[in-house]
Amino acid sequence: MTSGEEKYWYVFATGKVEKGFESPAVDRAGPFDTYEEAADAPRLLKERSKAWAEEEAREDGWGGSARGAGADDAGRGDADK
CATH class of the missing domain: 1.20.5 (Single alpha-helices involved in coiled-coils or other helix-helix interfaces)
Known part of the structure; x- marks a missing residue:
């Protein structure tokens, strides 16, 4: 199993995709396996x-x-x- 730090997250506050745990959990959706999936969140x-x-x-x-x-x-x- 891959750790969340290696996954992609969609950040509601910015509308951007991040890899790993950069933003607070309450501000993001995921995890997603690819950047494209996260961008389509x-x-x-x-x-x-x-x-x-x-x-x-x-x-x-x-x-x-x-x-x-x-x-x-x-x-x-x-x-x-």
């Missing part, structure tokens, strides 16, 4: 975040029909009062 992170959100929504039953049913039920309850 904003796109990769956006894609992964979207995929995770969609997966969680499916697991939680947040589909359009599930939400609609809950809203309809609440509306019917108010009409009965």
Whole structure:
């Protein structure tokens, strides 16, 4: 296994790629095996975040029909009062 010091990191504060632990951990994403992967980090992170959100929504039953049913039920309850 390769140490993080030999990997590449994308630094949010500067938008640059660094090799090794130059910037504080909170400011960087990685590690990545290549400079190119690290440079592409904003796109990769956006894609992964979207995929995770969609997966969680499916697991939680947040589909359009599930939400609609809950809203309809609440509306019917108010009409009965």
